Amino acid sequence: MLALNNIQILYDRAIEAVRDVSLEVAQGTIVALLGSNGAGKSTILKAISGVLYQEDGEIMSGSILLDGERISGAAPRDIVCKGLLQVPEGRALFATLTVEENLLMGGFTRSRSEAADGLDTVYGLFPRIKERRTQVAGYLSGGEQQMVAVGRALMGRPRLLMLDEPSLGLAPQIVDTIFEAIIKLNAESAMTVLLVEQNAQLALQTASYGYIIENGRIVLDGPAEKLRSNNDVQEFYLGFSGGERRSMRDVKHYKRRKRWLS
Structure with a gap:
């Protein structure tokens, strides 16, 4: 349904926020995009929604496709009319x-x-x-x-709903209500969801597939269940470490995409 192919995004044509990011969101699925503050998650959602220009951001290379049709560069209104809507961070x-x-x-x-x-x-x-x-x-x-x-x-x-940090600053009961609604809509109407969330435990329980982004690059992706059981994901994102927290970029055995090694 949605595909990003080797997207590079710059702010003010000088600051690189996203480099060579590729990801896919299949119709009827919930996909999580995880990462720390400043990793590029919100920038990706703004690029999909066509609102990067509001912050002097620009897609310098790559493409964004919705149902095989290029939407990168399209007006936000046209993107909304195609059924792609976003809930922004901060409401x-x-x-x-x-x-x-x-x-x-x-x-x-x-x-x-x-x-x-x-x-x-x-x-x-x-x-x-x-x-x-x-x-x-x-x-x-x-x-x-x-x-x-x-x-x-x-x-x-929406045919595809994008949520940017929907649990941020909310009480657990409210978070449960919102995520129950998301799961219900996905199950009953097959609404597709792209979820940006810092609560990795919650996101990976909700999604069927996940991507992890670090410093503007995708460093790992896979089925949510597999990510939950990954030792490095558990240590860095799920808080299951008994030792010192490390950066994902410092984990030598971390599985990266081939282009990350080139």
Whole structure:
């Protein structure tokens, strides 16, 4: 469904944020993209969504394909209309609008009847924000705002939903609610999900496949179950180490892609 082929991204045409990244997200799957702060995860999502220009970022080489069609360089609106939507880190709600007005903004490409159906779906997934649908979004708790942000993306009826750090700063109960909704949507409607998440344990429990990115490069990928059992992943990301934490780049037996060794 989604394929990135040897993507290189620069900011201000000087700072390389992503180098030769390739990854695939098959239709109907949940794929996790893991990495530390500054590894390039959010940059990749912005490149897919077509919003790099807002931060003077640019795809210098490579391609992004959706269903075999090149979308790198396409306008964000056109990408949304193709069914690819993102929940950004930090939620980015319209703070002065109500909950329902924020949700309806997410369905701007849909008909009135589709928007009404979308509201029913979102409120069914998140009853908590239905109770607050007339409240101003800026006064909600962080967890409620995240539910609204996810719901706003769902209003666009995404074929592929991208989530950037959906658990960041949230209470465990709220995180459980959001991830249960993601899993339910994937199981019942085969919605494809690309998940960027620093909580590696949670991400690898949710996803079927994962990629690990370090310093703008993919250093490891594989089925989520295999990544969970990898000693180096356990040490660096899952906190199962009895010794000193190491950088992934310092792990000599770490499996890297052939181009990483060239």
